[in-house]
Amino acid sequence: MIKVLFFASLREAAGVDEISVDAEAVSNIRELVKALAKQLPSELVEALADESAMVSVDHRYAGWEAELEDGAEVGFLPPVSGG
């Protein structure tokens, strides 16, 4: 399984903070987003549509083309605002 986490505005758009996706169904971030679109609100799909959100795989920033393996943890990250 792939563990998917949503933060801040993207969590609100998703309506959940975490979801699991079958690893066999997706091999990269873009395929993951397509799989999420089938089960999560259209607000999230719209928020991710332009690929401007940052993505992490196993706590490291990754590109939207990043490959995913079983057991990976993916984070969808809106623009940060700490400090």
Next chain:
Amino acid sequence: MGEEYSNISRASAQCGAVVTFVGLVRDIYDEKDSGESVQNIELEHYPGMTESICTQIIEEAHQYYPFDAVTLIHRVGKLGPNAQIVFLAVASQHRENAFNAAQYIMDYLKTKATFWKREVGSRGSQWLGVKEKDAKAVQRWLSMREKNEQ
């Protein structure tokens, strides 16, 4: 804060400089004279990734501006006006590296560390994003690095 300063100032007998920075919650929006006020902020983060990114930023800062000790504390949760959000202290032999490393760490923290801030106030509730000036600050470090590597 006093205790943190005391700890880092004793980190090494070779330290000749300690630079500290504290980020506070403001009760105003960014635009001046808007007449509106922020009641509080809510900060969340990505546990695990935040620590990993902050460690990476500190290691990079150390690589370019070697220092002897660093303390970085960032709060999360609900914070009211004037509350301390972030505390950073960098100790080094001379002030140049302490100033530069502190600035480098804060600039990258503002643009890369996985914290999210929501302002709650007279305009309702809204998530904040990376400010243009912070993105420009990081660009400045990148340009400087490229220049030094040439």
